[in-house]
Amino acid sequence: MKVVIVGSTGYSGIELVRLCEQHPHIEIGALISTSAGGETLGEVYPHLSHVHDSLSEWSLDLIASSGEVVFFATPAGVSSQWVPRLAERGLICIDLSGDFRLTDPGEYRSWYGREPAEPRYLEQAVYGLSEWNREAIREASVVANPGCYPTAALTGLLPLLAENVIDPGTVVIDAKSGVSGAGRSAKVPLLFAEVNENVRPYKVDGHQHIPEIELGCRRFAGVDLRVSFTPHLIPMSRGICCTVYAALTGGVTTDDIQALYREHYDEAPFVRLRGPGQWPQTKDVTGSNFCDIGFHVDERTGRVVVLSVIDNLMKGASGQALQNLNIRMGWPETAGLTGSPVYP
Amino acid sequence: MKVVIVGSTGYSGIELVRLCEQHPHIEIGALISTSAGGETLGEVYPHLSHVHDSLSEWSLDLIASSGEVVFFATPAGVSSQWVPRLAERGLICIDLSGDFRLTDPGEYRSWYGREPAEPRYLEQAVYGLSEWNREAIREASVVANPGCYPTAALTGLLPLLAENVIDPGTVVIDAKSGVSGAGRSAKVPLLFAEVNENVRPYKVDGHQHIPEIELGCRRFAGVDLRVSFTPHLIPMSRGICCTVYAALTGGVTTDDIQALYREHYDEAPFVRLRGPGQWPQTKDVTGSNFCDIGFHVDERTGRVVVLSVIDNLMKGASGQALQNLNIRMGWPETAGLTGSPVYP
Amino acid sequence: MKVVIVGSTGYSGIELVRLCEQHPHIEIGALISTSAGGETLGEVYPHLSHVHDSLSEWSLDLIASSGEVVFFATPAGVSSQWVPRLAERGLICIDLSGDFRLTDPGEYRSWYGREPAEPRYLEQAVYGLSEWNREAIREASVVANPGCYPTAALTGLLPLLAENVIDPGTVVIDAKSGVSGAGRSAKVPLLFAEVNENVRPYKVDGHQHIPEIELGCRRFAGVDLRVSFTPHLIPMSRGICCTVYAALTGGVTTDDIQALYREHYDEAPFVRLRGPGQWPQTKDVTGSNFCDIGFHVDERTGRVVVLSVIDNLMKGASGQALQNLNIRMGWPETAGLTGSPVYP
Amino acid sequence: MKVVIVGSTGYSGIELVRLCEQHPHIEIGALISTSAGGETLGEVYPHLSHVHDSLSEWSLDLIASSGEVVFFATPAGVSSQWVPRLAERGLICIDLSGDFRLTDPGEYRSWYGREPAEPRYLEQAVYGLSEWNREAIREASVVANPGCYPTAALTGLLPLLAENVIDPGTVVIDAKSGVSGAGRSAKVPLLFAEVNENVRPYKVDGHQHIPEIELGCRRFAGVDLRVSFTPHLIPMSRGICCTVYAALTGGVTTDDIQALYREHYDEAPFVRLRGPGQWPQTKDVTGSNFCDIGFHVDERTGRVVVLSVIDNLMKGASGQALQNLNIRMGWPETAGLTGSPVYP
Structure with missing residues (x-):
C-alpha cells in the first residue's frame, strides 16, 4: 500500500521513512517537504542517500493521488487545515501533531495558542493510543497519534x-x-x-x-x-x-x-x-x-x-503511527516494527 | 593552615585538591591514598601534574602531624572508625561520607548495612548544611558534610x-x-x-x-x-x-x-x-x-x-566542605569559592 | 539455518543477536556465554527480554550440535583454540576476534602478546573484508572477520x-x-x-x-x-x-x-x-x-x-560478519542488513 | 585596571568575564553586546547572575572611556574596523578574532572572504602566541590573539x-x-x-x-x-x-x-x-x-x-588573551589563570 509522508524532513518524518522502508506491506508514494521540495532525500539527509526518493513540494492533489494513507509529521497548526480535506477524499490520515488530540476546541486554543480544527473533525478523530483504543482505531478515518x-x-x-x-x-x-x-x-x-x-x-x-x-x-x-x-x-x-x-x-x-x-x-x-x-x-x-x-x-x-x-521518535511518534496503521489495516500489529532495540 | 585529605584520588578528593590550591588560607599538608600511596598525584591524574604533591599511604600519625584539619573523602565505613581518633587528637574533621550524618545508629545500620560509629560521636557531629547550621558549624569538631x-x-x-x-x-x-x-x-x-x-x-x-x-x-x-x-x-x-x-x-x-x-x-x-x-x-x-x-x-x-x-562535586560535596571550613575558621564564607560556573 | 553465537553477552554478541533475529534465513541455535551461562538473555540485557533465549555454558559438543555456523565474538586468544576443532566438525566458523587475521604467527605473537593458532589454520582462514574478497569467502570454512x-x-x-x-x-x-x-x-x-x-x-x-x-x-x-x-x-x-x-x-x-x-x-x-x-x-x-x-x-x-x-559494531564487526555469511551461503549480500541508519 | 569586553555574550566573551572576575589586577569597565545591550548579564546567562554587570550597546566613546584595555571577542570582520580607532585613542587592543592574524591582505581576503584591515595595522599587530612571542607582546598596542x-x-x-x-x-x-x-x-x-x-x-x-x-x-x-x-x-x-x-x-x-x-x-x-x-x-x-x-x-x-x-575557550581563546595581557602589563604570566583543570 502506498503512503505519503508530509513533513518528511523532520526527525519524525525521517523515522517514518526508515520504518516504511522496512515494512512488508508499505511503499512510499510521495515525500512532501515544504523546506526542501525538489531536492532528493539524500541531499538533505546523506544517511538516507541509498533511498532514492525525491522530495515534493506541498500539493493537495499530489498527496491525494500518491497514496491511500497520509502521515502528517508537521508542527501544530498544519494538519488541522488539511487533514479534513484529505479525509474527505478518502485517505486514511494519521496525524503525529497535536492538532486532533484534544476534543474541546477551547482547550486546544488555550494550550496551543492557535485556532483548532473544526469541532466535527476533532470529534471524529480517533486517539491512537494503540493499546487502549484498538477497536476505534480499526475503523478510524483520522488517527490523532498521541504525544x-x-x-x-x-x-x-x-x-x-x-x-x-x-x-x-x-x-x-x-x-x-x-x-x-x-x-x-x-x-x-x-x-x-x-x-x-x-x-x-x-x-x-x-x-x-x-x-x-x-x-x-x-x-x-x-x-x-x-x-x-x-x-x-x-x-x-x-x-x-x-x-x-x-x-x-x-x-x-x-x-x-x-x-x-x-x-x-x-x-x-x-x-x-x-x-x-x-x-x-x-x-x-x-x-x-x-x-x-x-x-x-x-x-x-x-x-x-x-x-x-x-x-x-518510535513509540512516542513514528513507531506508534505505524502500529496504528497496522491495526487500522488489519495487519499484524508488529508488522515492520520487529526490530530489537539498538544497544549500546 | 594545613589540611590533610584522605581519599584524595577519588573524584571528591581531587575536587578538594583543586579547591585547596585556590584557597587563600589553606595549604595541603598531606594527601592520603590507600590505592596509590607512594605515587605522585600527577601519575594518577595527569591533569594535576603541575601540583607537585605526592600521595601517602594511610597513617594515623602522619595525618595527625600533617595538618590541623582533615577531610575524609572516603566510602562509607571508613571515617566512622578514624574520625573519633583524629578528633580526639584535636583535628577538625570534615567527613564527606555518610558515616556521621544520621544520629540514630539503628537507622544507619538499616540504610547503610554497616556498623555505625559510636553513638556519642554521632551525636557530637554537626550536620554541615551550611546555610541552615552556621552557628553549630562554628563550634564543630566533627562536621558531617551533607550528601x-x-x-x-x-x-x-x-x-x-x-x-x-x-x-x-x-x-x-x-x-x-x-x-x-x-x-x-x-x-x-x-x-x-x-x-x-x-x-x-x-x-x-x-x-x-x-x-x-x-x-x-x-x-x-x-x-x-x-x-x-x-x-x-x-x-x-x-x-x-x-x-x-x-x-x-x-x-x-x-x-x-x-x-x-x-x-x-x-x-x-x-x-x-x-x-x-x-x-x-x-x-x-x-x-x-x-x-x-x-x-x-x-x-x-x-x-x-x-x-x-x-x-x-561542589555544593554537593567538596565545595560545601570548604564552605564549612570557612565558617568553622571564621574566614569569609566564600573564601576560595568565588569561581564562577564554567559555561558551556 | 541455525547459528551459534559464542560470546553472546559482549557488545558484538548482542549485535549479532539483534541482526540474526531480523535475518530471513537464520535461526539462533544456541547462545554461549561463559560469564552468564544458565541465565536468560533478558536477565543480562533487559532490552532483549522479548527474545526468549537462554544462555548456555561453553560446550564444544553443544555448539557442534546446535548449528551449522558458529560466530566467535570473543576476546583474542579464544577462537585460536576452538575454531579449528569446530571447523573440523564441519561448521562454518566466522571469527570476529583477531586470532585468524594475521597469517604470520610471529607477527601475531608480537602484536597480540599471545600464542597464535596453528599456522595451517592461519593460512586456511579467509580474511573477510567482504568487498575485496568475495570469491574466497564463498568457499571459506573459516572467515577471519576484519577489525x-x-x-x-x-x-x-x-x-x-x-x-x-x-x-x-x-x-x-x-x-x-x-x-x-x-x-x-x-x-x-x-x-x-x-x-x-x-x-x-x-x-x-x-x-x-x-x-x-x-x-x-x-x-x-x-x-x-x-x-x-x-x-x-x-x-x-x-x-x-x-x-x-x-x-x-x-x-x-x-x-x-x-x-x-x-x-x-x-x-x-x-x-x-x-x-x-x-x-x-x-x-x-x-x-x-x-x-x-x-x-x-x-x-x-x-x-x-x-x-x-x-x-x-556493524560494518566493523557483527554487520560484516553477517554480510560474510550471506556471501558464503549464496544469499543476497544484503539479507538481514537492509535497515537504514538510525538518525538522530 | 579596567577592561572592556566587546562581544561579551558569546562563549569567548563570557569566558573572559569569568576570568576577569578572578583576576587580581583587573576590573570590568564595560561589557558590550550588540545583541543584548541594555539587559543585564544575568538575564542572558543566568549562571552569571551573581555578576551584577549590565550590558551596553556598542559605542566607541563608551569603550574608549571605560577602560585601558579592550578585548574583541567578535566574529570576523568587526575588529578590523574598530581596533585601529581604539588603538589610536591609546587603548591596548586584544583581538580574539582572525582579523589581525594574517599580515598579507590578499591572504585574508582569500581565506576569510572579506575585506581586511588596513595593511599598516595588520603589520603593526603582534601575533599573541604567548610562548613564542613574549618580547613583542610586551610592547604591543594590538595583539592578534591566535586561533x-x-x-x-x-x-x-x-x-x-x-x-x-x-x-x-x-x-x-x-x-x-x-x-x-x-x-x-x-x-x-x-x-x-x-x-x-x-x-x-x-x-x-x-x-x-x-x-x-x-x-x-x-x-x-x-x-x-x-x-x-x-x-x-x-x-x-x-x-x-x-x-x-x-x-x-x-x-x-x-x-x-x-x-x-x-x-x-x-x-x-x-x-x-x-x-x-x-x-x-x-x-x-x-x-x-x-x-x-x-x-x-x-x-x-x-x-x-x-x-x-x-x-x-581557554588557551585557545580567552585564557591566552589574559595571558597576553599579563605579559603586556608585566604582571606574572599566570595571574588570574592559576585554576586547575576541572575534572571530571
Missing part, C-alpha cells in the same frame, strides 16, 4: 487508574526527555553546547501535553483528574522516562499491581513489564517501539512509583 | 516546610544526577556505553539519602515527614537537579513563596533565587558552589514545584 | 593503492572511535565520567590493527607499506571515522579519484560514495552496515584526504 | 620545526574539536541531536586557520611549508586535540625530542610535557590555560606523532 509524553505517562498510569488502586488527586508525573523531541529547529537552547552536561526543566508552568494526559485518563479510565507534569530536557538524542507518583488506596500490594499490569498488557506486543525490584532505563527501548514499565510499592509513604520508558 | 541529594533537596524544601506553606505528607522529590556522584569505580553500569543516551532510575526502592533528608526536615524545620525520593542517572558528569513537588496549604501565592525564599537566603552567598517563570538548569552551577532555586505555584493542582540544582 | 579500524581504513585506502595513485610511503591514518569497540569491560578509562567531554589518543606507540591494515594492503593491492596509525577514543558509543592522508602521484585529479572509487564500489551495496565537497560523518551510518566514503584532493599540498566512516 | 587550532598545532609543532628535526614537506595535522569553538549560533549542524554520537569532518577543503598555522611556522621557525589540516567536530563542548604527523630527519631519537621540548618550554608555565609512552587527553586541560604535549617516535615509519591538547 510522546502522554504515550509514556498514560501507558504507565492508566492500568492503576482504571483499577482504582490510586488516588487520582495525587498524581505527579516527572518526565525526562531526549532532545530530538524538540525537532530539528535551529534554536540556541537546542545547541549541543547548551544541552550537553545539563538537565533543563522547561515549561514548568504548563506543557501542552497536560490536557492530553488528563483527557486520556477520562477517555480510558473514566477518571477526572489534574496531574502535575514537569518535563526536563536531558543530554541525549532519544528517549523519554516518565516517573509517575501516586498515593495508593488502602491495602494494595506489589502482587496486586503486578497482576493488574499483566492483565492489561498481556496481549500487548510492545509493552514489556519488569518484575519487582527492576526498573527500565530509556536505553532498553532505543530504536524500538517498546514501552517498558516497572514500578515500586513504597510502604513507607503509601505511594506507588511507576517508571515508563519509550523511544520518543 | 549531594540532601543538599539540593533540603535547600529547596526547607524554607517551605519551615514556614508551613506545604503539606508535609505530600512531598515528592524526583532527582536527576550526573555520574560522577557514583565515584571512580570500575563497574559496568558506569561505563560510557551504558550511561550515554540513557536515563536510568536506580534504588527506586530506597536510597540511603532518604533518612538524611527526613532528618534534615526534623532538624531544621521541626517537621516529621516521609518523602518519596527517586534518583535517576543522567548522561552527564556533573550536576544534580531535584524537582520537588508538594501540596500547598490554602491561599499561598507566588509572591509569598518568593518572599519566604528571599528571607531565608538573602544572606546566603551561594544560594541564587530565580524569579517567577524562570527555572535553573544544572549547567548554571557547573564548577561552582552555587545552589540555584526556582519554583512554580500551580493553581490547577494546588501544588508547588521547586527546582533546585547544584554541582554534585 | 573495525582495518575495515574503515582499508575500504577507503585500497582503491587508491590498487590504482597506484598515491605514494605508499606517505600513508597516515588518523582514527576516531566510539567506546563500544573496547567492549563491555569494567575498566576505569571506559567510565562515563572519564570518556565524556574528552578526546583520548591511545596505543599511539602501536595498535594491533596496524599489521592487519598493512597485510590488507599487500593482499588486495599488492603493495608493501608501513602506515602511521593513531586511534583516538571519542565520547560516543558507536562509530569510527578514519581520516587517511597520502601524497598523490603526479597529475591525479578529483575526477580520477571519483572515477576509481566508483569503479571499485559500484556493485558494493554497503559502500556509499560522497560527491566532491561532501564528507561523511559517523552518524550517517549508525546502526547500519554502510561504509560511507568521501575525499578531497588538496592541490596546495599534493595530498589526498580520505574520510571513511562505519558503525564499529 | 584555537593554530595555538594547539603550533605549540606542538614549532619546537620540531625550529630544531630542524622534521621534514617540513610532510606535516599533517589532524584536529578534533569540541563544538563551543563554533560559537553560540543557532545553526542546524550545531544542534545537540546532530552533534551527539557523531564525528563530523568539516572544511576538509580548506579551513581559514591553515594560513595562520603556516605563517606561524615562518614567523617562529623560519620555515616555509604547506600543511595538511583537517578539523573534525566531536561531541563535546570544550577541548581541542591536534595530532601532528611528520617525517623525522635521520637519527632523531626519543631523547632528542624530549630534550628539545624541555628546552623550549621549561620556562613556560602553561605548557606541560608528557614523558615517553604517555599522551595527553583533552580532559586533562578542561577549564585551564594549559597546553599538554606528548609525542611518539615511530621507528617503523620514521615519523613522529605529536599530541597537543588545549581547552579551546
Whole structure:
C-alpha cells in the first residue's frame, strides 16, 4: 500500500521513512517537504542517500493521488487545515501533531495558542493510543497519534487508574526527555553546547501535553483528574522516562499491581513489564517501539512509583503511527516494527 | 593552615585538591591514598601534574602531624572508625561520607548495612548544611558534610516546610544526577556505553539519602515527614537537579513563596533565587558552589514545584566542605569559592 | 539455518543477536556465554527480554550440535583454540576476534602478546573484508572477520593503492572511535565520567590493527607499506571515522579519484560514495552496515584526504560478519542488513 | 585596571568575564553586546547572575572611556574596523578574532572572504602566541590573539620545526574539536541531536586557520611549508586535540625530542610535557590555560606523532588573551589563570 509522508524532513518524518522502508506491506508514494521540495532525500539527509526518493513540494492533489494513507509529521497548526480535506477524499490520515488530540476546541486554543480544527473533525478523530483504543482505531478515518509524553505517562498510569488502586488527586508525573523531541529547529537552547552536561526543566508552568494526559485518563479510565507534569530536557538524542507518583488506596500490594499490569498488557506486543525490584532505563527501548514499565510499592509513604520508558521518535511518534496503521489495516500489529532495540 | 585529605584520588578528593590550591588560607599538608600511596598525584591524574604533591599511604600519625584539619573523602565505613581518633587528637574533621550524618545508629545500620560509629560521636557531629547550621558549624569538631541529594533537596524544601506553606505528607522529590556522584569505580553500569543516551532510575526502592533528608526536615524545620525520593542517572558528569513537588496549604501565592525564599537566603552567598517563570538548569552551577532555586505555584493542582540544582562535586560535596571550613575558621564564607560556573 | 553465537553477552554478541533475529534465513541455535551461562538473555540485557533465549555454558559438543555456523565474538586468544576443532566438525566458523587475521604467527605473537593458532589454520582462514574478497569467502570454512579500524581504513585506502595513485610511503591514518569497540569491560578509562567531554589518543606507540591494515594492503593491492596509525577514543558509543592522508602521484585529479572509487564500489551495496565537497560523518551510518566514503584532493599540498566512516559494531564487526555469511551461503549480500541508519 | 569586553555574550566573551572576575589586577569597565545591550548579564546567562554587570550597546566613546584595555571577542570582520580607532585613542587592543592574524591582505581576503584591515595595522599587530612571542607582546598596542587550532598545532609543532628535526614537506595535522569553538549560533549542524554520537569532518577543503598555522611556522621557525589540516567536530563542548604527523630527519631519537621540548618550554608555565609512552587527553586541560604535549617516535615509519591538547575557550581563546595581557602589563604570566583543570 502506498503512503505519503508530509513533513518528511523532520526527525519524525525521517523515522517514518526508515520504518516504511522496512515494512512488508508499505511503499512510499510521495515525500512532501515544504523546506526542501525538489531536492532528493539524500541531499538533505546523506544517511538516507541509498533511498532514492525525491522530495515534493506541498500539493493537495499530489498527496491525494500518491497514496491511500497520509502521515502528517508537521508542527501544530498544519494538519488541522488539511487533514479534513484529505479525509474527505478518502485517505486514511494519521496525524503525529497535536492538532486532533484534544476534543474541546477551547482547550486546544488555550494550550496551543492557535485556532483548532473544526469541532466535527476533532470529534471524529480517533486517539491512537494503540493499546487502549484498538477497536476505534480499526475503523478510524483520522488517527490523532498521541504525544510522546502522554504515550509514556498514560501507558504507565492508566492500568492503576482504571483499577482504582490510586488516588487520582495525587498524581505527579516527572518526565525526562531526549532532545530530538524538540525537532530539528535551529534554536540556541537546542545547541549541543547548551544541552550537553545539563538537565533543563522547561515549561514548568504548563506543557501542552497536560490536557492530553488528563483527557486520556477520562477517555480510558473514566477518571477526572489534574496531574502535575514537569518535563526536563536531558543530554541525549532519544528517549523519554516518565516517573509517575501516586498515593495508593488502602491495602494494595506489589502482587496486586503486578497482576493488574499483566492483565492489561498481556496481549500487548510492545509493552514489556519488569518484575519487582527492576526498573527500565530509556536505553532498553532505543530504536524500538517498546514501552517498558516497572514500578515500586513504597510502604513507607503509601505511594506507588511507576517508571515508563519509550523511544520518543518510535513509540512516542513514528513507531506508534505505524502500529496504528497496522491495526487500522488489519495487519499484524508488529508488522515492520520487529526490530530489537539498538544497544549500546 | 594545613589540611590533610584522605581519599584524595577519588573524584571528591581531587575536587578538594583543586579547591585547596585556590584557597587563600589553606595549604595541603598531606594527601592520603590507600590505592596509590607512594605515587605522585600527577601519575594518577595527569591533569594535576603541575601540583607537585605526592600521595601517602594511610597513617594515623602522619595525618595527625600533617595538618590541623582533615577531610575524609572516603566510602562509607571508613571515617566512622578514624574520625573519633583524629578528633580526639584535636583535628577538625570534615567527613564527606555518610558515616556521621544520621544520629540514630539503628537507622544507619538499616540504610547503610554497616556498623555505625559510636553513638556519642554521632551525636557530637554537626550536620554541615551550611546555610541552615552556621552557628553549630562554628563550634564543630566533627562536621558531617551533607550528601549531594540532601543538599539540593533540603535547600529547596526547607524554607517551605519551615514556614508551613506545604503539606508535609505530600512531598515528592524526583532527582536527576550526573555520574560522577557514583565515584571512580570500575563497574559496568558506569561505563560510557551504558550511561550515554540513557536515563536510568536506580534504588527506586530506597536510597540511603532518604533518612538524611527526613532528618534534615526534623532538624531544621521541626517537621516529621516521609518523602518519596527517586534518583535517576543522567548522561552527564556533573550536576544534580531535584524537582520537588508538594501540596500547598490554602491561599499561598507566588509572591509569598518568593518572599519566604528571599528571607531565608538573602544572606546566603551561594544560594541564587530565580524569579517567577524562570527555572535553573544544572549547567548554571557547573564548577561552582552555587545552589540555584526556582519554583512554580500551580493553581490547577494546588501544588508547588521547586527546582533546585547544584554541582554534585561542589555544593554537593567538596565545595560545601570548604564552605564549612570557612565558617568553622571564621574566614569569609566564600573564601576560595568565588569561581564562577564554567559555561558551556 | 541455525547459528551459534559464542560470546553472546559482549557488545558484538548482542549485535549479532539483534541482526540474526531480523535475518530471513537464520535461526539462533544456541547462545554461549561463559560469564552468564544458565541465565536468560533478558536477565543480562533487559532490552532483549522479548527474545526468549537462554544462555548456555561453553560446550564444544553443544555448539557442534546446535548449528551449522558458529560466530566467535570473543576476546583474542579464544577462537585460536576452538575454531579449528569446530571447523573440523564441519561448521562454518566466522571469527570476529583477531586470532585468524594475521597469517604470520610471529607477527601475531608480537602484536597480540599471545600464542597464535596453528599456522595451517592461519593460512586456511579467509580474511573477510567482504568487498575485496568475495570469491574466497564463498568457499571459506573459516572467515577471519576484519577489525573495525582495518575495515574503515582499508575500504577507503585500497582503491587508491590498487590504482597506484598515491605514494605508499606517505600513508597516515588518523582514527576516531566510539567506546563500544573496547567492549563491555569494567575498566576505569571506559567510565562515563572519564570518556565524556574528552578526546583520548591511545596505543599511539602501536595498535594491533596496524599489521592487519598493512597485510590488507599487500593482499588486495599488492603493495608493501608501513602506515602511521593513531586511534583516538571519542565520547560516543558507536562509530569510527578514519581520516587517511597520502601524497598523490603526479597529475591525479578529483575526477580520477571519483572515477576509481566508483569503479571499485559500484556493485558494493554497503559502500556509499560522497560527491566532491561532501564528507561523511559517523552518524550517517549508525546502526547500519554502510561504509560511507568521501575525499578531497588538496592541490596546495599534493595530498589526498580520505574520510571513511562505519558503525564499529556493524560494518566493523557483527554487520560484516553477517554480510560474510550471506556471501558464503549464496544469499543476497544484503539479507538481514537492509535497515537504514538510525538518525538522530 | 579596567577592561572592556566587546562581544561579551558569546562563549569567548563570557569566558573572559569569568576570568576577569578572578583576576587580581583587573576590573570590568564595560561589557558590550550588540545583541543584548541594555539587559543585564544575568538575564542572558543566568549562571552569571551573581555578576551584577549590565550590558551596553556598542559605542566607541563608551569603550574608549571605560577602560585601558579592550578585548574583541567578535566574529570576523568587526575588529578590523574598530581596533585601529581604539588603538589610536591609546587603548591596548586584544583581538580574539582572525582579523589581525594574517599580515598579507590578499591572504585574508582569500581565506576569510572579506575585506581586511588596513595593511599598516595588520603589520603593526603582534601575533599573541604567548610562548613564542613574549618580547613583542610586551610592547604591543594590538595583539592578534591566535586561533584555537593554530595555538594547539603550533605549540606542538614549532619546537620540531625550529630544531630542524622534521621534514617540513610532510606535516599533517589532524584536529578534533569540541563544538563551543563554533560559537553560540543557532545553526542546524550545531544542534545537540546532530552533534551527539557523531564525528563530523568539516572544511576538509580548506579551513581559514591553515594560513595562520603556516605563517606561524615562518614567523617562529623560519620555515616555509604547506600543511595538511583537517578539523573534525566531536561531541563535546570544550577541548581541542591536534595530532601532528611528520617525517623525522635521520637519527632523531626519543631523547632528542624530549630534550628539545624541555628546552623550549621549561620556562613556560602553561605548557606541560608528557614523558615517553604517555599522551595527553583533552580532559586533562578542561577549564585551564594549559597546553599538554606528548609525542611518539615511530621507528617503523620514521615519523613522529605529536599530541597537543588545549581547552579551546581557554588557551585557545580567552585564557591566552589574559595571558597576553599579563605579559603586556608585566604582571606574572599566570595571574588570574592559576585554576586547575576541572575534572571530571
